[in-house]
Amino acid sequence: MIKAYRCDGTAELILPSEAPSLLDKDVLWLDLLSPDREEEALAERLLGLPLPTREDLKDIEPSSRLYMDDHGVYMTASLICKAESDAPLLGDVGFILGAGRLVTVRYTEPRAFGLFTAALGRSHAQCTSNAVMLARLLETVVDRTAEVLEIAGMRLENLSGQVFVDRSHAKRRQARFLEDRLFDIAAHHRLVSKTRDSLASLSRLVSFLLSVGLVKDNTEARDLCQVVAHDIQSLSEHAGFIASNISFMLDASLGLINVEQNAIIKIFSIASVVFLPPTLVASIYGMNFQIMPELTWVFGYPFALIVMVLSAIIPFLFFRSKGWL
The missing domain is CATH 3.30.460.20 (CorA soluble domain-like)
Known part of the structure; x- marks a missing residue:
């Protein structure tokens, strides 16, 4: 044009x-x-x-x-x-x-x-x-x-x-x-x-x-x-x-x-640390040893549960007090 x-x-x-x-x-x-x-x-x-x-x-x-x-x-x-x-x-x-x-x-x-x-x-x-x-x-x-x-x-x-x-x-x-x-x-x-x-x-x-x-x-x-x-x-x-x-x-x-991304990774890291102590307690009482006094104790099962809950709560409160959460 x-x-x-x-x-x-x-x-x-x-x-x-x-x-x-x-x-x-x-x-x-x-x-x-x-x-x-x-x-x-x-x-x-x-x-x-x-x-x-x-x-x-x-x-x-x-x-x-x-x-x-x-x-x-x-x-x-x-x-x-x-x-x-x-x-x-x-x-x-x-x-x-x-x-x-x-x-x-x-x-x-x-x-x-x-x-x-x-x-x-x-x-x-x-x-x-x-x-x-x-x-x-x-x-x-x-x-x-x-x-x-x-x-x-x-x-x-x-x-x-x-x-x-x-x-x-x-x-x-x-x-x-x-x-x-x-x-x-x-x-x-x-x-x-x-x-x-x-x-x-x-x-x-x-x-x-x-x-x-x-x-x-x-x-x-x-x-x-x-x-x-x-x-x-x-x-x-x-x-x-x-x-x-x-x-x-x-x-x-x-x-x-x-x-x-770091915040997401931090959450996973803290979650793994929080659940690590309960896993340790559960692993101990999951062993098949013949002599474990807590196995014959009437309050052994509730005691193990309470220990696992406390072992998860204590690290969580510690991380929170440090401002990591």
Whole structure:
């Protein structure tokens, strides 16, 4: 799918069967979403410059993701997608400044693009150039990334409230409650990790963009990019803080699991010690010796029972006085 956006924010869908021979002069942004080979060829013909393929976007070499040639400036960034789902992912998006226009090539749908296109129609300030259009798009991408980090922070706070509860509530929790929370922690770590990767990719892109003459010579675009670079740095620090909280939550959950397991083992250990003396008494009177005075005693059986009960109660009271129970 190919969409053409004008300076005033209006959009037009370009179909291969109804494609114009030339793009209108006021078309400032061409957005290609999951284009097939026919649509790629159409866009290359309308723009007069080559476009990166899906394989090109996946190239992780910095020299292949950020470069300039005679046709324009080619940049690739990894943006966070499906942040609210259980399986967030990074989608590679190509940004091209060439032929006086901004061109984006993507095979995923980051929410930032939808937010940006919606804001274009409501904004009273028109984008005056392709560089300004790209800077404003990157600004929306960073704002969306900040929103994702805020979501991650809120989820982590809720998880912390579930894990760290008072003892009365902790005793009523299900047996595998904490083990299940480990999967939630892993999901939060996955989201924050991908967000940090996206911020690192955006940081390299903006640093490269600030060195491009097309942006350096445009005061508005340069100022916007500098603001975006500062926001990325702040978000990277915040993402690191959230990541450290996730590590703490993981260590704390594992520690609480060990405490609960140790408490269970302690109960079994104390139970075995409590029942050991009665077992000893019962074993003594279970021996088949010929001479055992208590066997012929009328009160021998009750006496043995009382000794076994006392030998169990005394260790129990001792452990309780020590605070081990």
